[in-house]
Amino acid sequence: MPRRRIGFWYRFAAVICKPPLVVLLKRDWRGMEHIPAEGGFITAVNHNSHVDPLGYAHYQYNTGRVPRFLAKSGLFKKGFVGAAMRGTGQIPVYRESTDALSAFRAAIEAVERGECVAFYPEGTLTRDPDGWPMTGKTGAARVALQTKCPVIPVAQWGANELLPPYAKKPSLLPRKTHHVLAGPPVDLSRFYDKEMSPELLKEATEVIMAAITAQLEEIRGEKAPATPFDPRQARIEQRRRTQAQAQGRGRTAVRAATDDARRGQEQGK
Template sequence: MSRRRIGFWYRLAAAIAKPPLTVLLKRDWRGAEHIPADGGFITAVNHNSHIDPLAYAHFQYNTGRVPRFLAKHGLFTKGFIGAVMRGTGQIPVYRESTDALSAYRAAIEAVERGECVAFYPEGTLTRDPDQWPMTAKTGVARVALQTRCPVLPVAQWGANLLLPPYARKPHLLPRKTHHVLVGPPVDLARFYDEEITPELLREATEVIMAAITELLSELRGEPVPETVYDHRRARAEQRHDAAEEGLK
């Protein structure tokens, strides 16, 4: 299938966003050769700053294959931002509603039309104290297995140094570098002829996240953590510890 045209709204968004991003962030972008010239595919990207979607979109825009992000549906109703989200073809995610599955259907349709869908598999900013990828949701694996499209793991680092997770003010100086490293497609072939069960989706998701974490390890020059941070488990343990402390 042919690649999707960038279009007016994406060019307008790029004209607005690229100048400040270029001023704020130096660039170390590698692995663009893995981005397919044509056909549908998925990028699976780690998430550690509120501004890294813009920084990552800048990278991929420059490859000529613009991404369609899955984003909170509330963003699509906010004036000019909503108009840009709709105009650029981003995919609204309706959490905990009867429309929750519509995002995955839209993602599958986009891939089958030959477009790129960009997933943040963690679903939110990482809660890992050291900003490694944490346990992920299985939506990326579901779309990947149903379409059998290439899934490119992507690691990014540096936007989080400009604006750390949940920080209110950016750290402008010294000027930070946005590092992006795209890997070759993740081999998911062993899952293709299996029944798609929750267990299979979790296993496939873990394979995708492991590839992202390996790339991030290369970017950071640090070893991969021995265990993956599980936010739900950590929160349950905190509640348990607080309850025990209250009994003393």
């Protein structure tokens, strides 16, 4: 696969990050043939560890098509970190924008320039108890439908065994294996040239997340749950349980107060 110009900052980051990654993680990397050699495209990647962006970036770097990650625009203004973010061509996300599509304008421009833009569609570390991909946010679908670029589903597993989600300390031994599997482009053609309504974007996102999940099923050798974990729905259900518990405690307190009052009346007779 021909290599494009990577640039000083990305090579500098690779010099710093690759040696510890090689020491800490064995590699089972497959599907690199699905990474386009030319032209702009999106990779849609699952997220199950604070370490996995480094592991995935290592995989992608070795294909010669370095990823441009989306990050909060504020990070680009902070000293050395900002210089590194700008130098490696990462994509600022302007979350203060009221226009959902313009929030990803830099990502769209990067794809149109022929870059690889990496999305974590879940938006955060998975909260699925077994580490499966959750429901996704619509950003990747928006950019894909706007640009009609290829969307490559990428699943990874193993960095979460080195550093589980929300854990503070890594588990260094035995040495873990970082599995990465990229699949063929997701077919989104049936969504092209249609109004990007919330319903259409949700459906396109579900197609992307299903492709990522299928790749992870192959890695893990098991089936994912039929219904992806939905953190928003989980929060709603938790709120309902909390309210029900509070109401139950309130009713208990009222009954206790009523019983006390009744006993007081009986003692006063």
